[in-house]
Amino acid sequence: MAGKRGKARTDGGGTGEDAPSDPPLTRERIVATAVDLLDAEGIGGLTMRRLADRLGAGVMSLYWHVENKDDVLALALDTVLAYRPPASTDVPADWRGQVVHLLEDWRVAMLRHPWAATLLPRQPLGRNALDRLERLSRTLSEAGVADDDLNAAIWSLWNSVMGATVTRASYDRSAEDRAAAQRRLEDPSGQHPTIERSRLLLDDDWDGVFRRGIGFLLDGLSRRPR
Amino acid sequence: MAGKRGKARTDGGGTGEDAPSDPPLTRERIVATAVDLLDAEGIGGLTMRRLADRLGAGVMSLYWHVENKDDVLALALDTVLAYRPPASTDVPADWRGQVVHLLEDWRVAMLRHPWAATLLPRQPLGRNALDRLERLSRTLSEAGVADDDLNAAIWSLWNSVMGATVTRASYDRSAEDRAAAQRRLEDPSGQHPTIERSRLLLDDDWDGVFRRGIGFLLDGLSRRPR
DNA sequence: ACCTGAACACCGTTCAAGT
DNA sequence: ACCTGAACACCGTTCAAGT
Numbered sequence: 074m075a076g077k078r079g080k081a082r083t084d085g086g087g088t089g090e091d092a093p094s095d096p097p098l099t100r101e102r103i104v105a106t107a108v109d110l111l112d113a114e115g116i117g118g119l120t121m122r123r124l125a126d127r128l129g130a131g132v133m134s135l136y137w138h139v140e141n142k143d144d145v146l147a148l149a150l151d152t153v154l155a156y157r158p159p160a161s162t163d164v165p166a167d168w169r170g171q172v173v174h175l176l177e178d179w180r181v182a183m184l185r186h187p188w189a190a191t192l193l194p195r196q197p198l199g200r201n202a203l204d205r206l207e208r209l210s211r212t213l214s215e216a217g218v219a220d221d222d223l224n225a226a227i228w229s230l231w232n233s234v235m236g237a238t239v240t241r242a243s244y245d246r247s248a249e250d251r252a253a254a255q256r257r258l259e260d261p262s263g264q265h266p267t268i269e270r271s272r273l274l275l276d277d278d279w280d281g282v283f284r285r286g287i288g289f290l291l292d293g294l295s296r297r298p299r
Numbered sequence: 300m301a302g303k304r305g306k307a308r309t310d311g312g313g314t315g316e317d318a319p320s321d322p323p324l325t326r327e328r329i330v331a332t333a334v335d336l337l338d339a340e341g342i343g344g345l346t347m348r349r350l351a352d353r354l355g356a357g358v359m360s361l362y363w364h365v366e367n368k369d370d371v372l373a374l375a376l377d378t379v380l381a382y383r384p385p386a387s388t389d390v391p392a393d394w395r396g397q398v399v400h401l402l403e404d405w406r407v408a409m410l411r412h413p414w415a416a417t418l419l420p421r422q423p424l425g426r427n428a429l430d431r432l433e434r435l436s437r438t439l440s441e442a443g444v445a446d447d448d449l450n451a452a453i454w455s456l457w458n459s460v461m462g463a464t465v466t467r468a469s470y471d472r473s474a475e476d477r478a479a480a481q482r483r484l485e486d487p488s489g490q491h492p493t494i495e496r497s498r499l500l501l502d503d504d505w506d507g508v509f510r511r512g513i514g515f516l517l518d519g520l521s522r523r524p525r
Numbered sequence: 526a527c528c529t530g531a532a533c534a535c536c537g538t539t540c541a542a543g544t
Numbered sequence: 545a546c547c548t549g550a551a552c553a554c555c556g557t558t559c560a561a562g563t
Contacts, residue, residue: 191417191420191421194417194465194466194468194469194470195417195469196469197480197483198480198500203484203490203491203494204491206491206494206499207490207491207492207493207494210493210494210497210499211493214493214497220497223497223499224497224498224499224502224504224508225504225507225508225511225512227494227499228466228499228502228508228512229459229508229511229512229515231462231466232458232459232461232462232463232466232508232509232512233455233458233459233462233512234462235458235461235462235465235466236457236458236459236460236461236462236463236465237458237462239420239461239462239465240420240454240457240458240461242420243420243421243422244420254423254424257423258429264429264433265429265430265432265433266433267433267436267437267440268429268432268433268436268453271436271440271446271449271450272450273432273436273449273450273453273454274424276450276454278450278451281451282450282451282454282455282458283458285451285455285519286451286454286455286458286459286516288519289455289515289516289518289519289520290512290515290516290519292515292518292519293511293514293515293516293518293519294515
């Protein structure tokens, strides 16, 4: 095992003529690889050195294409947040259905990449996040939500999406883990009788809770005089 | 400047008899200092070495009292989440008022220590978090929320608290910063007409948004057949 | 224009000691 | 029982070069 661990030039022993040498570094390739790495190893697993390794480049080469690590994270997040509109036949006709679709799609995008949930609220909003907010805002506005209520409506819904994703991204443990949490609760028994009895920590109907919460908010918003 | 930087024994030049030498390390002292450090420097500012410095001890001394850095974070979080019930005269008489109080108090506790918002959803729930959930649960249950609805109600409200705190902890920038965000929005103009016009990014009525969101959720929950 | 290694100033934690 | 320094295996990033 001579040599350093990076730059794994994979040409066998021969001429190296047709070796699949690494394509040149680009911003896009860096970001795509960062997303893969984040998906595979979580947020603590993304390291400039490891990222460079995966790309078959030296660490410092990244810095030509990218500002710094924060920049990589921001770009990865924005990539993952891109909104891909459904076929127009699948778009609900009513505004409520449209809003629910936008929010569910948002939530699903973040849950596919759990690290995104913790990242989103800690950087300035990127293009794709703003796009989603714009769509949501337009839908609500067209539905007749008064201008005065618009921002409050959006932030309330945003809070639900953020709360739901941030929580689930970290508490969606195995049934095993949930059972353990419940047992821990019961151990010095009597401390938490209500949530012990309701089995709060065993609950895992994330989708249902999210939908109902959104539903309540929309009820409240649409009942407002306009 | 000879000597290392830690262990700043502050006895002047004399006998050192009555020097205010550091009190012995204890779990409590470590956690309290960690909270101070987190408040002052944010989550990235907490380092085992810096923490030890503040305590006038060697780094490794901490490990006698504490498992590891994660343990310190969990303990700091739990400390900050302790619920201090108000004087009984200040407790609202109606269940809605009680719930709102519990949630507002929770939110305020987290906003006082913005690092707590990002920490809470990434560790198993500690004693004080469970206590708060228990109180919330009991209040709702006594108010007549059906057992089947209880968990969904709690998680919905939890989502609102988490979303609101996590978001605010990182977006509550100065008026200056908010203006900059708005300008960035207007720059390649026409991309986001609706949120540009509604000045979504300039909005800072966090309290109002939170209260209204909670209100809508409670409306929805209490209108359920029981 | 693009890529590089050496070096710096940090991390958290293991381990073998000290008292 | 409590505290310690040296050492290890990492970090992100600066800088001065290389092609």
